[in-house]
Amino acid sequence: MHSVQNLISKLSASFDDLSHNERRIAQEILDDPAGITTMTSQNLAQQCGVSQSSIIKFCKKIGLSGFPALKITLSAEIARTQSAEQIHGDIFSNDPLSAVAQKMYNSKVSALSETLKLNSTDDFSIAVEKLTAAKRIIILGVGGSALVSSDFASKLTKLGKAVISGSDAHVHLANLARFGPEDLLVLISYSGKSKELLVAAEYAHQHNIPILRLTGPNAIDNTNSNEFTLRCVASENLVRSSSIATRTAQLAITDLLFILFAQKEADMPAKIQDSQNVVNRLR
Amino acid sequence: MHSVQNLISKLSASFDDLSHNERRIAQEILDDPAGITTMTSQNLAQQCGVSQSSIIKFCKKIGLSGFPALKITLSAEIARTQSAEQIHGDIFSNDPLSAVAQKMYNSKVSALSETLKLNSTDDFSIAVEKLTAAKRIIILGVGGSALVSSDFASKLTKLGKAVISGSDAHVHLANLARFGPEDLLVLISYSGKSKELLVAAEYAHQHNIPILRLTGPNAIDNTNSNEFTLRCVASENLVRSSSIATRTAQLAITDLLFILFAQKEADMPAKIQDSQNVVNRLR
DNA sequence: ATCATGTTGGAATTATGTATTCCAATGTCA
């Protein structure tokens, strides 16, 4: 990847070493690099007042394979500079509404990166292992976490996993009664304090049902060997208690688990496509 | 502000609408966009097992002038994403699992930023205006969008808005029958093609019920004055049809709308806190 | 089933664009 670092700066640097006609070509490129990408070698030749073959010779001289290569290189270079500018500057303009958008963006991005950093790769491996091993899965999440839990459940179902999820905790507890050590209970909660989840965990412990937890950073660590925890971070500083960042962080984990799980078996993408095709018939 | 977006996300978005051969081409492009930039149309044709002319037709179909244009566009796009990835690059180590995490992170971050860029601040203002003005709101989203829709609904409900949302489209249509011009129908869908939503929109048009749409970049623009559209971008390149990026983009919009809506009235945060306090009693 | 109609995709052709060759003009130095 060390070939041509920056064609444009290279051109302007070596400008003085070029012959008369080559300068004209170089000048034309420097003047409007973006324009070149839509030209033919003939167009450019005409614009520079040189012959078409001179254009080709010029391309070779600066180390490119030919004229199309010049166009492609320039296009990439323009995109790189532009995007660098954007990322540091103007995704957003500077009216008040845009400031809010900016804050939300930052809050989500940091929830994502912080959460992914917080759990090691091994943690994720172990969690995926547990999902794979489980014969049946109950996913339990209340409040804001209910949506994350049903999203996760529907994704796993698409992959052919036997998953139970829903909003009624009582139903879940009833289902749990038929579960055993070969199954898995997934508990999603930021605070780790919801009553339903505590009851379910208690029951699971008594009956040796493995637990995969998804909690916030402050929930107490559980030393029980039959339990495994992934953690997420989220600072809710835009609208208190809105759970926007929390949900972003939780989805980062469940989505990653889903992707890793899907990639473990080669035919998984096909299964999703099948499921998608069935849905498409409804259109 | 609705300028043509990312080619790669556009391809993965419209993937399901393509014919068999077109999919093979699209797949080849998505698999190795960088590779395309050094190929001829013949090479690519051979690699896809289709004719050279099909490649050209494909390029035209996706709105490009021809094959060289495809190469140039891809090259620019790769450069853009690469430079974006470099900036966020150091979060992760470099084992394969971490590479997956990195990709997911990049995909989510770009879904966020692209989506926020795609809609102007005015667009968001208008949308919030419509939410504020509405006496009652029905939020309709099927499939993957159902979760976004119920999330949005529950948030707005917390703020005291009269919102109806749920998974049963028939129930929604029945409810819609009692709606009028002072109410609002929110339709969430990436493809814009779901049958239930089309029926609901049709009915709303006939009865002058305002519509707020949340669609993907390819859905057809609706000129009906009683309708307003926000768009989201998402390239689903990790696990096809998994809707991970799509949902990230949709939530970016609904979350932002929620925040803006909440900030319009000073006592809104208090209302959320109230609602939270009630929930806390369950613990 | 059958026919009309539309859509998709490929073979062959044409058009366009790129690269090479070869030669003339110009410049450089003994």
Added chain:
DNA sequence: TGACATTGGAATACATAATTCCAACATGAT
């Protein structure tokens, strides 16, 4: 001034892209 190198263009050869036209297939109505 003459040998030699360098530059650049005209003509040409080559490669690639785009179009046309037709066959196969799908779709939908009768």
